[in-house]
Amino acid sequence: DGQGNTETGILTKTSPKTKKPSLYKVLMLNDDYTPMDFVVHVLQTIFGKNETEAVQIMLQVHQKGVGVCGVYSFEVAETKVNKVVDYARRNQHPLQCTLEKE
Numbered sequence: 001d002g003q004g005n006t007e008t009g010i011l012t013k014t015s016p017k018t019k020k021p022s023l024y025k026v027l028m029l030n031d032d033y034t035p036m037d038f039v040v041h042v043l044q045t046i047f048g049k050n051e052t053e054a055v056q057i058m059l060q061v062h063q064k065g066v067g068v069c070g071v072y073s074f075e076v077a078e079t080k081v082n083k084v085v086d087y088a089r090r091n092q093h094p095l096q097c098t099l100e101k102e
């Protein structure tokens, strides 16, 4: 438990290492062309938001230029960014998404 050997009286360090993964924000960026409905749809399907949350995030991005879609481990965040960009490209929208360490 990190306290060492109590029988010999010799204290040795055994660090209990269970490191939590770093967290990453997935950010959605505004642009002038992607339809609002498409962004809401992406937030619902890829980020599991309900309609109300999705509309709020979309409007925040539309008005402020950037918004947080969620916070995940690196692997999950990267996969979501790739899904968004790929899905947007396949629908010929310039929607951009990126990740940022918390």
Ligand code: TYC
Residues within 6 Å of the ligand: 028, 029, 030, 031, 032, 033, 034, 035, 036, 039, 058, 059, 061, 062, 095
């Ligand atoms: N600005 C876009 C429009 O007016 C809507 C939009 C919102 C685009 C959020 C991207 O991440 C975005 N149609």
